Amino acid sequence: MAKKLGFGFMRLPLLKEEDPASIDYPALETLVDAFLARGFTYFDTAPTYHAGHSEEALRRVLVERYPRGAFTLASKMPPWRLEGPEHPARLFAGQLERCGVEYFDYYLAHSINREHYAQAKEYGVFEFIAQKKREGKILRAGLSFHDTPEFLDQVLTEHPELDFVQLQINYLDWNSPAVQARRCYEIARAHAKPIFVMEPCKGGRLAKLPTEAQALLNTRAPGTPAAGWAFRFAAGLEGVEMVLSGMNTLEQVLENTAVLKAPVPLEKEEQALLEQAARLLRQSELVACTGCGYCAEGCPAGIPIPQVLELYNQALPAGAPTAGQAAAYAALPGAKAAQCVGCKKCETVCPQRLPVAARMRQTAALFGQTGA
Structure with a gap:
């Protein structure tokens, strides 16, 4: 066995x-x-x-x-x-x-x-x-x-x-x-x-x-x-x-x-x-993302969604990103959270049923970006 x-x-x-x-x-x-x-x-x-x-x-x-x-x-x-x-x-x-x-x-x-x-x-x-x-x-x-x-x-x-x-x-x-x-x-x-x-x-x-x-x-x-x-x-x-x-x-x-x-x-x-x-x-406000990546495959904006959510989770407890977190966010390949178009295609394939589009808006605000 x-x-x-x-x-x-x-x-x-x-x-x-x-x-x-x-x-x-x-x-x-x-x-x-x-x-x-x-x-x-x-x-x-x-x-x-x-x-x-x-x-x-x-x-x-x-x-x-x-x-x-x-x-x-x-x-x-x-x-x-x-x-x-x-x-x-x-x-x-x-x-x-x-x-x-x-x-x-x-x-x-x-x-x-x-x-x-x-x-x-x-x-x-x-x-x-x-x-x-x-x-x-x-x-x-x-x-x-x-x-x-x-x-x-x-x-x-x-x-x-x-x-x-x-x-x-x-x-x-x-x-x-x-x-x-x-x-x-x-x-x-x-x-x-x-x-x-x-x-x-x-x-x-x-x-x-x-x-x-x-x-x-x-x-x-x-x-x-x-x-x-x-x-x-x-x-x-x-x-x-x-x-x-x-x-x-x-x-x-x-x-x-x-x-x-x-x-x-x-x-x-x-x-x-x-x-x-x-x-x-x-009771935690952290996003329960498992990093599977299904969401990112079809994202029309090209946002690396799992990596964005991981940095969101890291920065959220303190209410603002550290300098290192901000630098890591800036260095992510592809578009950033503010470029989310809200199509919610990611949400249809997310195994965790996460409200990804809403989290993109929150991430953009947390990292000091304006919405697109």
């Missing part, structure tokens, strides 16, 4: 923080080596990650350096990238080449919501994945999902052939009206699907808690990393087979593998503490 921690190739170490393509390969090799040395084998990538360089990075640091039997590999098909009924075959062939493999252990229809599901149906994505599974090019087929529980029930009812479902689950989103993690989890369980968890730390937000929330958890287990609580919550849920983490430091790899080498289920008192911590976090 594979250990439950998966290495997500979505937030890799970079040489230039503002350039997602500037992957620090020596640093990444160190992380991969440490991950495998501790007995963990699952790696997750996609053609959309790191400006299209994630799959290539995985080939360089993993496939070219380890035998194929030493790891399991997952990649995905993004329906919004497809341009015609023949495109799934071309995209899939390119993925095998970029990853340097002859098959995928796991393969997912990527980020399924109502819009992407319609595109997947139009271009025959599920039929294509089923065919590749019959050919042995895919061993297990699934989907990653970002929509309502009712829609998940519809999709799984229409596609009982799927082997697993990947859901956003963490203790902050468990009872969130926007994400509805608990209800999505219950739907997946009702369909008897193994569950893979993404965003267990909500893009790092649950790995570095506000002082009050961290102090609350310290009353139970002083010195325990905040991320450890989040991983134990996700891994302890019945039916969860894998928990993904986008790691970019050796410290993260060591901490996360230590927690999930033999995860200890939460006790009732610990679950109650997490519920209290979640209430404190929901």
Whole structure:
């Protein structure tokens, strides 16, 4: 039985923080080596990650350096990238080449919501994945999902052939009206699907808690990393087979593998503490952006939205940016928050259902810009 921690190739170490393509390969090799040395084998990538360089990075640091039997590999098909009924075959062939493999252990229809599901149906994505599974090019087929529980029930009812479902689950989103993690989890369980968890730390937000929330958890287990609580919550849920983490430091790899080498289920008192911590976090004005980048792909103004929101979160507690934050904001590539046109295209693809356009206006005001 594979250990439950998966290495997500979505937030890799970079040489230039503002350039997602500037992957620090020596640093990444160190992380991969440490991950495998501790007995963990699952790696997750996609053609959309790191400006299209994630799959290539995985080939360089993993496939070219380890035998194929030493790891399991997952990649995905993004329906919004497809341009015609023949495109799934071309995209899939390119993925095998970029990853340097002859098959995928796991393969997912990527980020399924109502819009992407319609595109997947139009271009025959599920039929294509089923065919590749019959050919042995895919061993297990699934989907990653970002929509309502009712829609998940519809999709799984229409596609009982799927082997697993990947859901956003963490203790902050468990009872969130926007994400509805608990209800999505219950739907997946009702369909008897193994569950893979993404965003267990909500893009790092649950790995570095506000002082009050961290102090609350310290009353139970002083010195325990905040991320450890989040991983134990996700891994302890019945039916969860894998928990993904986008790691970019050796410290993260060591901490996360230590927690999930033999995860200890939460006790009732610990679950109650997490519920209290979640209430404190929901009272925060910080933006719950996970840095996935889906919003920035189609932004007509070319705003690097995740980086803008990260700097907004850094500057907000003090009410104004420091000189360093202001300089970092000025150095961001592309347009700035004030150039947001308010089209809200970003909001239709945001897995967190964030009011991005409103946050762009607030960021522009916080950093002293006028609206456009």
